[in-house]
Amino acid sequence: MEDLAVKRRGRIAVIGDTAAAPRDVVSALLQDPLADSATIGQALVSRHQDANIDVFEISQSERLNREPESLSLPSSWLQATGYDVVEVNIENLESDPIISTLLSTDALVIVLDPIRLTSTPQLSPILPYLLARSPVHFVVNGHLPSGFSKSSVEQTLREQLKQVTIEPLDDVHYDPSILKVSFVQAEKALTALEALSSGLSKAASPGTKAEAFEVFQREFIQSHVGLLQSTLHQTLSNNASPQLSTARQVAALALMYISNVILSDRDVARAATHTVSTLRRTAQEGATKAKHMSVATRGVDGALVEGEVKYEMEKIKSQIESSFQGRLSWLGLLGRLRVDDVALELGGFVGSRFAVDLERQVVFESGQLSHLQSSLSSSSDQIIRQLSHTSSSPTQLSPHPHPFTSPLLANHLSTLSLSIPPLTPTTLLSPIITRRNQLVTKSIPRLQLSAQRALLATYSTALLGASMSWVAYVPPVDVLSAGTASGLGLLSIVGSLALGQKLWAGAQKKFWRDWNRVTGMLKGDLETRLDTALQTQVLAKPLAAAEGLEKLIEKREKRLDALQSKVDKLKSKL
Numbered sequence: 132m133e134d135l136a137v138k139r140r141g142r143i144a145v146i147g148d149t150a151a152a153p154r155d156v157v158s159a160l161l162q163d164p165l166a167d168s169a170t171i172g173q174a175l176v177s178r179h180q181d182a183n184i185d186v187f188e189i190s191q192s193e194r195l196n197r198e199p200e201s202l203s204l205p206s207s208w209l210q211a212t213g214y215d216v217v218e219v220n221i222e223n224l225e226s227d228p229i230i231s232t233l234l235s236t237d238a239l240v241i242v243l244d245p246i247r248l249t250s251t252p253q254l255s256p257i258l259p260y261l262l263a264r265s266p267v268h269f270v271v272n273g274h275l276p277s278g279f280s281k282s283s284v285e286q287t288l289r290e291q292l293k294q295v296t297i298e299p300l301d302d303v304h305y306d307p308s309i310l311k312v313s314f315v316q317a318e319k320a321l322t323a324l325e326a327l328s329s330g331l332s333k334a335a336s337p338g339t340k341a342e343a344f345e346v347f348q349r350e351f352i353q354s355h356v357g358l359l360q361s362t363l364h365q366t367l368s369n370n371a372s373p374q375l376s377t378a379r380q381v382a383a384l385a386l387m388y389i390s391n392v393i394l395s396d397r398d399v400a401r402a403a404t405h406t407v408s409t410l411r412r413t414a415q416e417g418a419t420k421a422k423h424m425s426v427a428t429r430g431v432d433g434a435l436v437e438g439e440v441k442y443e444m445e446k447i448k449s450q451i452e453s454s455f456q457g458r459l460s461w462l463g464l465l466g467r468l469r470v471d472d473v474a475l476e477l478g479g480f481v482g483s484r485f486a487v488d489l490e491r492q493v494v495f496e497s498g499q500l501s502h503l504q505s506s507l508s509s510s511s512d513q514i515i516r517q518l519s520h521t522s523s524s525p526t527q528l529s530p531h532p533h534p535f536t537s538p539l540l541a542n543h544l545s546t547l548s549l550s551i552p553p554l555t556p557t558t559l560l561s562p563i564i565t566r567r568n569q570l571v572t573k574s575i576p577r578l579q580l581s582a583q584r585a586l587l588a589t590y591s592t593a594l595l596g597a598s599m600s601w602v603a604y605v606p607p608v609d610v611l612s613a614g615t616a617s618g619l620g621l622l623s624i625v626g627s628l629a630l631g632q633k634l635w636a637g638a639q640k641k642f643w644r645d646w647n648r649v650t651g652m653l654k655g656d657l658e659t660r661l662d663t664a665l666q667t668q669v670l671a672k673p674l675a676a677a678e679g680l681e682k683l684i685e686k687r688e689k690r691l692d693a694l695q696s697k698v699d700k701l702k703s704k705l
Contacts, residue, residue: 139374143217144218144236144238148251156242156272159317178202185220186200187200188202192205212368214367233257237377241269250291268362269312271288322346323351386701389694400691407677407681414674414677417503425658428658440489440657447481451481459473486566493563500554504669515541515680562656562657562660565656566653566656569649570649581637585630585635593627593628
């Protein structure tokens, strides 16, 4: 837009490395010995003397004027074409400023040496960008090596250009059919022009003039510079408005480049989506496998499976039942005349043997979950780094940050990592410990209290029955005989034993109800604790990373859609 603000002359850029001698080509192209004074010719030939200027502009003017980076002079060729010449030194500048400068010109002349042609370290990296615009004219400058012809050199040049992928056009190669190439020998042209200038001087003798004209005619014709002048003049005259044409080309190339960037970013977004989906799937599969293999979910309805919670509870229940039929039977308690053994023996047994095999299995599972947590955390960090690195490619002139770089997300995950407690061997044991403590601190003390009450009721009933029988036997009551009183006394003792047995059996039933209630909830508690550990510790970081990246991807895709819409509107206006 700035370039279109003020009308200007056309600008033709000339580039090439030192071996191709592009400066000699420009000197030969612009000199006119029949019109130029010696001062103008000398100024043109020596314009780069004692200077190493990256961008030098030669423009048409009525008077000779030399500036540090430009030369204005009267030139018939510049005047006839309506173009100024811009020489660009591709050996000193970086690729970015070279391409920027060349895209701002309206035509391009690429000077090549006849041996390497385009395969030079200075030209090869920028050639894909130069071929995207037009017109482009190749000039092979120099004497052809022995055994080479113009047609063979031109064919080699075509083969080289076939391999060039034009930027920013994806998978589009240069079409050799549009190749415009000229063969010149600028050194001969300069020799011819110098000879003619000498022949035209006042001090030259007639013989010298004749010889000078002969040298000029021979060398200039062999140089083919005159043919180059007319060819370029014809090419440049085909474009009546180079300024507008260049603006249109640059705009079209910019839009194509933006479209390619959008497509590239969409590919990046798709790859990122796949990466995030893989992370989420890996996390979910790991959690599902952990739940499937866990003792908390083991078991089959209607059957006992070794290692499951119900199996372990039935195993210890059978051991407690054996104790109730042995040392903790009613007669066993009466024989020892004490019930403290109930809390001591049963409490110690439950405290040391309750779900002990489950504990070992759960501790092992905690170790597996800890490994899964560490693995998923590392995967999350790796993906964040992968989607946040600075990337570059041969088609990108400078590295750029990845579109999903998010310091905020990285900081959130770092904070989350510090806030998530690591899985320890005791992480999943809380349900077992809680249910064991319920039995030891509540159910077993209630059982002991019931045993004490049953024992007290037994002794009280037996003593009361025996006392009443004795009172009924002795005077002054004396209503029962000795045998009857003894029988009633024995009967009361037997009844008290039966009463105590019944009370103890009732206490055991209450204990088993508590047992079934407590152990029945253990499986659900273990499942809940496992789910909590998976969600809050194992899956928290990878799922947070996946969710954060998915939001970034969605945001990026919306921005790309909006940008593509703008590009489409601009394309329709070109």
